[in-house]
Amino acid sequence: MKKIFTILLLSTLFYGCKSSSKTATDDWTYLFDGRTTEGWRAYNGDTLPPGWVAKDGVLTFDTELGLEQNYKGGKDIIYGLEEFDNFEFYVEWKLPKGGNSGIFYHLKEGIPNTPPSRISPEYQLIDDANYAKIHDLTDYNLSLGNTENPEELQPLQQTASDYAMHAADPKEKVLHPVGEWNTTKIVFTPERVEHWLNGRKVLEFVPWSKDWYEKKNFGKWKNAPDYGRFKTGYIGFQDHSSPIWFRNIKIRRIKK
Numbered sequence: 001m002k003k004i005f006t007i008l009l010l011s012t013l014f015y016g017c018k019s020s021s022k023t024a025t026d027d028w029t030y031l032f033d034g035r036t037t038e039g040w041r042a043y044n045g046d047t048l049p050p051g052w053v054a055k056d057g058v059l060t061f062d063t064e065l066g067l068e069q070n071y072k073g074g075k076d077i078i079y080g081l082e083e084f085d086n087f088e089f090y091v092e093w094k095l096p097k098g099g100n101s102g103i104f105y106h107l108k109e110g111i112p113n114t115p116p117s118r119i120s121p122e123y124q125l126i127d128d129a130n131y132a133k134i135h136d137l138t139d140y141n142l143s144l145g146n147t148e149n150p151e152e153l154q155p156l157q158q159t160a161s162d163y164a165m166h167a168a169d170p171k172e173k174v175l176h177p178v179g180e181w182n183t184t185k186i187v188f189t190p191e192r193v194e195h196w197l198n199g200r201k202v203l204e205f206v207p208w209s210k211d212w213y214e215k216k217n218f219g220k221w222k223n224a225p226d227y228g229r230f231k232t233g234y235i236g237f238q239d240h241s242s243p244i245w246f247r248n249i250k251i252r253r254i255k256k
Contacts, residue, residue: 087254092183095125104236118221167203184197
């Protein structure tokens with residue numbers, strides 16, 4: 001009898017652990033199946049813009065590298081099947097030399113004459129080491145009031161920063177060389193936003209706080225009334241005239 005009880009107890013523990021493991025895994029929603037572009041479409045569009053394809057297990061923007069001074073955009077994409085409010089987002093990505101892109105969240109559509117960058121916060125993805133060597137940033141930076149070394153990539157423009165709002169901590173950043181995979185995690189709640197790069201937290205800030213509004217109202221977005229005001233929206237990837245590769249794209253909701 002004691003032996004039977006022991007077997008039953010072990011069986012219960014085994015299946016209980018298995019069930020818990022399944023629950024922990026299943027709360028992730030994969031936004032890319034590695035084979036198709038199902039769920040993805042153009043921002044304010046019905047189909048994917050030319051150049052965005054699924055190839056070799058990767059969602060990629062297959063294009064030639066364009067120069068910053070010629071950048072026009074217009075081929076940003078979103079995962080259009082559902083919106084997210086509080087979440088943990090994970091993706092692996094890589095860029096070519098001189099590459100540039102970004103991750104949007106809380107992105108809304110249907111706002112006339114307003115590109116995603118003037119609506120959504122952006123986790124910046126860029127070639128920190130080489131971008132300013134290839135692209136002329138001087139006029140752009142001077143237009144923003146960046147008069148000290150305007151030819152250089154500024155801290156608010158570098159990888160893992162909340163673009164033009166909060167700079168990633170350079171002491172914590174470990175950015176892999178161009179052509180190698182990096183990992184990004186974004187954690188969003190109304191109390192705290194976290195930016196992670198390659199397993200290290202490089203930025204934390206409080207959305208809609210006094211400090212947040214000061215940065216918004218006196219910085220690049222001072223004339224962008226819709227910037228950052230939405231508390232739910234789409235996940236998106238930026239077209240910045242650069243090839244970009246994404247894989248293992250997943251998200252899970254944080255219940256509040």
